[in-house]
Amino acid sequence: MLEFNASTVAFVVFSLFSLGGALGVVTTRNLVHATLYLILSLFGAAGFFVLLSAPFIAAVQVLVYIGAIAILIVFAVMLTRSMTRLRELYNRQWILSGVVAGALFILLMVGVILPVWGVNGSQVGRPISDVVLGTVDLGVALVDKEQYVLPFEVASLLLTAAMIGAIVIARDDRE
């Protein structure tokens, strides 16, 4: 059973933010409202990271995701026919996407939550690991050749490729 203390209350609040916001994103017929609900949802996720004592990830969550919402609104304005009172169905395969998303969600639940909780919740309340790592460890892990330097560099290469691609597409060929 969960203890009732400040972090429980915070967890409930962040859960409401996160799930309620996500629900709002897909149910509202106003694209700008949808982006604002997305802010709420992402903020809830940032709150979870704070509760998990990962302030670095929380700040990055706010910086990268919430900070980019303004661009998302610009995309919504530029690339859609109308921002409010959407009536048309843009995607005919939404049932298929729904099924795939649901299957992925169940897979994640089984794959991630089950090993942590154990069968019938037998491992609840037991810390997974005694090792407590901080922001410095995260930084070291990203550049340590024994750990994550390869994925880190591959990710940056991917981003560079995306950026070059965007520049090539946007470039004026007349010059």
Added chain:
Amino acid sequence: MEQAVCDINHLAECLVQSGVNRDLANLLLSLGGAVLVATVPLVTVLFLILTERKVAARVQDRLGPNRVGPFGLLQSVADAVKMLTKEDITPNGADKFIYNLAPIISFASVILIWAVIPFTPLHIGADLSIGILYFVAVASIGTVKIMIAGWSSNNKYALLGAFRTIAQLLSYEVPMVLALLVPVMIAGTMSMQEMVQVQGGMWFLFMAPVAAVMFFIANLAETGRAPFDLLEAESEIIAGYNIEYSGFKWGMFMAGEFIHAFTACLLAAVIFLGGWWGPGVEQVPVLGFLYLGLKTAVVYLLALVIRSTVPRVRIDQLMTLNWKWLVPISVGNVMITAFLLQVVKLLGLQPQSGDLLAALPQTIILLLGNLVLVAIVVQALRNQGRAQRLADEAAKHDDEQTAIVAVGD
């Protein structure tokens, strides 16, 4: 249990003895502290507006406000009262909820920064281990508030002003973050308080002058001040994103803008000018408020004079300055500093204690690195200027040729 003194100095104990749960008492006091930190900028802004108007007036050879109270000190109070009595207008077709939300986010996103500013060795809202990143994250919310204010007003000028914001604020975030990376590398920490403590021997201004200038310029643009005030260019889009707002909501945008500009200068003072360091601050920590205030005032006055003397840039000049100059210089600066810091480490010259002599070798090496960077930038500027002149002369020559041919016909 012994009866503790129940006065303002023992508020937590006092609450606990009054029958309040200890956790709740701590929570209440934290909230009280948060309110206190948030009130400081609110009171400051009244005088910031006056300072700004006075400085602008002096630059333009005027006196500025001097009627209300001694030296016009109460002018801002009168203005605030006037603003409260104005009609609160919500345009037809505005998205009401978002429209009312935008001024609140606008103000809150700036106030939140004050939580991590170390005023003295003892007084800081929250000494986060990721203080600098927290500042960057909170500042990035600023784009959202302008975007939703511009969109929800249902006004084309407002939307245009908001779109300019995206281009400007997002672009200048890049050199700002890269400039902040340099002091973080030198200090080896992202905590604001530790960053100030490291500067005991030498301010980062002398170790990383290029980064300090980059941070200052990028922050001028981030706060939307002249010469980078494109998002509310009066002569082009009337007032920009806040055109439909009136009364106190407009006041909140304005107050938010003033506090943001001041906060940027405060951060520059904390990160590059040694924050609360000053003579005797270790014995009497409260002196830190004074020193930090003085340093901030110097930076703020510089920003004010720039604001009232430099004309507004065009959007293409804004983008050229950012992507062709500031970003490459910042990247170069980060690389040079990282390299030199490793050199300093290899030579064993990194400061062991917090006094001037210990910090001197590292400062000299980093300063030399910065000078090399400045020399490269100046040379690049000269080359560009020469190319521009040659192109101009060629164009002029062509014009003359055409004119002669025309006369010959």
